[in-house]
Amino acid sequence: MKFGVDVLVELLKAAGEPTRLRLLALLAAGDLTVTDLTDILGQSQPRISRHLKLLTEAGLVDRYQEGAWAYFRLKQDGDAASLARQLLATTLDSDPVLLRDGERLAAVKRTRAERAQDYFSRNASGWDELRRLHVNDDAVETALVQLIGSEPVDALLDLGTGTGRILQLLANGYRRAVGIDASRDMLAVARANLDKAGILKAAVRHGDILNLPLDGNEYDLVTIHQVLHFLPQPELALAEASRMLKPGGRLAIVDLAPHDHEYLRDEHAHVRLGFSHQTMAEWLAKYDLDVERAVDLKPEQPKGGGLTVTLWLARRRVPAHSETSIGSTLQTGSI
Numbered sequence: 001m002k003f004g005v006d007v008l009v010e011l012l013k014a015a016g017e018p019t020r021l022r023l024l025a026l027l028a029a030g031d032l033t034v035t036d037l038t039d040i041l042g043q044s045q046p047r048i049s050r051h052l053k054l055l056t057e058a059g060l061v062d063r064y065q066e067g068a069w070a071y072f073r074l075k076q077d078g079d080a081a082s083l084a085r086q087l088l089a090t091t092l093d094s095d096p097v098l099l100r101d102g103e104r105l106a107a108v109k110r111t112r113a114e115r116a117q118d119y120f121s122r123n124a125s126g127w128d129e130l131r132r133l134h135v136n137d138d139a140v141e142t143a144l145v146q147l148i149g150s151e152p153v154d155a156l157l158d159l160g161t162g163t164g165r166i167l168q169l170l171a172n173g174y175r176r177a178v179g180i181d182a183s184r185d186m187l188a189v190a191r192a193n194l195d196k197a198g199i200l201k202a203a204v205r206h207g208d209i210l211n212l213p214l215d216g217n218e219y220d221l222v223t224i225h226q227v228l229h230f231l232p233q234p235e236l237a238l239a240e241a242s243r244m245l246k247p248g249g250r251l252a253i254v255d256l257a258p259h260d261h262e263y264l265r266d267e268h269a270h271v272r273l274g275f276s277h278q279t280m281a282e283w284l285a286k287y288d289l290d291v292e293r294a295v296d297l298k299p300e301q302p303k304g305g306g307l308t309v310t311l312w313l314a315r316r317r318v319p320a321h322s323e324t325s326i327g328s329t330l331q332t333g334s335i
Contacts (some may be wrong), residue, residue, distance in 0.1 A: 001079045001080050001082065002079075003079065003083075004170065004249040009276070010058060011058060011060070011074050011080055011083055011084075013084075014054055014055055014057075014058035014060055015058075015060065015084060015087055016296045017051075018097075019041065019047075019051050020051050020054065021050055021087070021088075021091075021104070022041060022097065022098065022104055023037065023041075023052065023055060023061075023085050024055065024060065024061070024074060024087075024088060025088055025091070025098055025101065026040060026089055026101060026105055027061055027073050027074040028074045028084075028085065029105060029190075030073060030232065030233045030236075031071045031072070031232060031233060032071065032072055032073070032105075033069055033070065033071055033094075034049055034052065034070065034072075036050055036108050037052075037072075037272050038299070039104070039108060040101055040104040040105055040108060041101070041104075045187075049215060051182060052072055054221075055142040056072075058080065058180070058195060059075065059080040059081075060074065060075060060080055060081065060084050061068055061073065061074060061075060062074075062075050062076075063242075066077075069273075070267075074329075076272060076286075078297065089157050092095070094291045095204060104241075109232060112310055113132060125235055134271045136297070136299075136300065136309075137283070138147065140254060140297060140309055140311070142168055143295055143297055143311055144169070144223075144225075144252060144254060144311060145170070145311050146164075146167065147252060147293060147295060147311050148170070148173065148221065148252055148313070149280055151250070152220070153170075153174040153175070153220045153221045154169060154174070154176070154201075154220050155174065155175065155176050155177070155178075155180050155218055155219045155220055155221075156173075156174040156176070156177035156178070156219065156220070156222075156223065157176065157177070157179075157180070157184055157214070157218075157219040157221070157223070157227070157241075157244050158179040158180070158222075158223045158224075159180055159203055159212075159222060159223070159224045159237060159240075159241060160179070160180070160182075160207040160226075160227030160230075161179025161180060161181045161186070161187075161190055161223070161228075162181060162186050162189075162190065162210055162225075163186065163189045163190050163193055164189070164190030164191070164193045164194050164202070164204060165185065165193070166179070166198060166200065166223050166224075166225050167194060167204070168194070168197050168201040169178050169192070170223070171199050171201075171202065172219075174202075175201065175202070176201050176202070176223070177201065177202040177203070178202070178203055178204070178205060178214070179202065179203070179204040179205070180204070180205055180206075180207045180209055180212060180213075180214075181204065181206065181207070182206065182207065182208055182209070185216075187204050187205075187206055188266055190204045190206055192282055193291075208238060209224075209227070209237050210231075210233070210237060210240060212235045212240050212243075212244065214244060216243040217244075217245070217246050217247070218244060219242075219244045219245055219249055220245075220246060220247070220249050220250070221232045221239045221249065221250050221251075221252065222244055222245055222250075222251045222252070222253075223237075223252045223253075223254075224241060224251070224252070224253045224254070224255075225254045226235060226254055226256075227255075227274040228253065228255045228256060228272065228274075228275065229255055229256055229270050229271065229274065229275075230269060230270065230271055231271060232271050234272060234275075234283075235283045235286070235287075238251075238283050238284060238286075238289070239286075240285070241288045241289075242287040242289055242316055244290055245316040246316070247316055247317070247318045248315060248316060248318050249315070250292075250313060250314065250315050250316070251284070251289055251312075251313070251314045251315075251316070252311070252312070252313050253280070253311065253312040253313075253314075254309065254310075254311050255275055255309070255310060256273075256275070256307050256308070256309060256310070257274045257275070257276070257296060257307070257309065257310045258273060258275065258276050258309035259273055259274045259307055259308070260273065261273065261307065274307075274308075274310075275310070280294075280310075280312055284312070288315060288317045289314040289315065289316055289317070289318055290314055290316055291312055291313070291314045292313050292314060293312075293313045294310060294311065294312045294313075295309070295310065295311045296308055296309075296310050297309040297311070317329045
């Protein structure tokens with residue numbers, strides 16, 4: 001990491017201001033909106049926006065738009081981001097300003113989580129019906145089964161299992177399965193559904209999919225069905241999914257393609273308005289996962305406000321010293 005004098009001075013000027021340094025510390029912890037940052041720092045939106053503009057222009061912060069919302073985060077790669085992280089590493093853990101910012105950040109994240117949790121809890125018994133307002137379940141389930149194919153699955157892990165539908169759908173293809181969900185109401189519904197279907201080889205457990213109560217490297221297949229758009233930091237769920245997979249194991253994701261239906265934020269607690277192929281591929285690659293195939297399911301009435309659903313199948317890389325070599329070729333299609 002080397003800089004010319006002029007470039008280094010500009011980077012240090014960008015970072016070397018109290019509010020901007022605090023912003024870098026917060027954005028190093030994940031994606032945040034201007035509203036989040038104004039709540040945490042207690043400063044006006046125009047002031048925060050000006051600081052973010054300067055940090056973005058300096059190449060220290062990434063900005064990306066999702067509908068009417070703009071998200072910011074510390075750049076993940078590059079020399080400028082490395083310098084910012086080194087500067088942050090020199091700050092005192094006991095600094096009262098940064099400690100207070102950290103507490104407020106935790107409160108913002110708790111509020112997000114509680115909102116989504118409340119939504120799940122209130123709609124536990126009718127979740128399957130509610131989902132059908134936005135997704136053609138039959139088409140999605142058929143495509144998911146086709147995508148996974150007949151490759152043997154000794155152990156399946158379903159993250160954000162909800163009513164346990166994926167555990168039922170794939171029951172003929174695995175030897176044992178575990179479903180994880182943060183809502184006890186959801187788990188009660190899932191258990192009832194599994195009992196009704198007579199599925200004894202699947203169990204459901206309470207847990208946080210960002211901090212799973214499980215040992216890693218145990219599962220041949222991990223599924224994440226219509227969960228990521230509820231998460232402030234969906235890439236962390238992908239990191240946990242990768243940790244759970246055996247080398248060569250597969251991850252199947254079902255979620256929404258990018259869209260502009262803002263009402264879903266307020267009415268259905270969506271945090272993210274879909275994911276592009278590029279974003280998903282970049283996140284997966286970061287956690288040693290390579291996309292093998294991606295399929296878009298177009299809505300029946302695209303002009304009537306329907307949502308496109310995307311399915312991704314990725315495989316965890318096999319270490320170089322392994323005798324097994326599994327190739328992967330990205331294919332993108334639509335149905």
